Amino acid sequence: MASVRIREATEGDCGDILRLIRELAEYEKLADQVKISEEVLRADGFGENPFYHCLVAEFLPPPGEPQERRVVGYGLYYFIYSTWKGRNIYLEDIYVMPQYRGQGIGTRIIKKVSEVALDKGCSQFRLAVLDWNKRAVGLYKALGAQDLTEAEGWCSFRFEEEAMRSLAGR
Template structure:
């Protein structure tokens, strides 16, 4: 997907430095700047291996990098998983457009790009989470047909971080 202002395309290994920078910006935006964030090397290792842990689309800003490096306005990170109820599922793990580039259709184009990949891979559902205080994102997702299953279907999201996972596994 492309417009005169940006190009939506699959991430490449050379994008990892810019994606890591944007992830750090997102962590600051969410008040999580003090937490460890991913590195360029880790992104490259996890996304561009034989069996990648995730895939990503990026929003490239053509002609903005004087030194030849690509400048990105945002990204959408996703992976495939499985549900015994609906079978193939796409999980939108992370989705962010820098505030200075919002309102130009980049977010909608990224999300449509991920949705298209889901349809092409015969996914029956796309899921994601959103911080409860992020009213702008909630409005954006609802505008594009997203359902808040926390309210509508009474689901709770649980997790174990590394320490809890290790303790539970008995390791």
């Protein structure tokens, strides 16, 4: 019987991670915004001071089957800091290929990120989701996540490079 294991990504997984990033961006109707390369992922995630960490979901075919192992999902996270609560973990992306959804893979990735957070002394695990992705919103709520938009009225903002250059006087 085939199985899926959740493991820490290695440098050799960067091609698969980029493939899945592009699939996620396509799903979110934002494919034109993906500018990252495999080389940047490798440098930023596997250098001396990584900017991110990543888990991959790897499909393991049954013994004797001609299929090969395949990365079918990922969860990319990093550590942030709350002035009120201290250490936090932020799950930037979580994605499972459509044909592998409904098997609990996304839940297993989230559980593994929770384990990492607790092992590192984090008090909170944060993530964001597009409001139209009702399936993901439902999953996160079912797993115990609190919707800060509803509960506390938080709005999420982002400064793009052009705005940062303007602010920095460059």
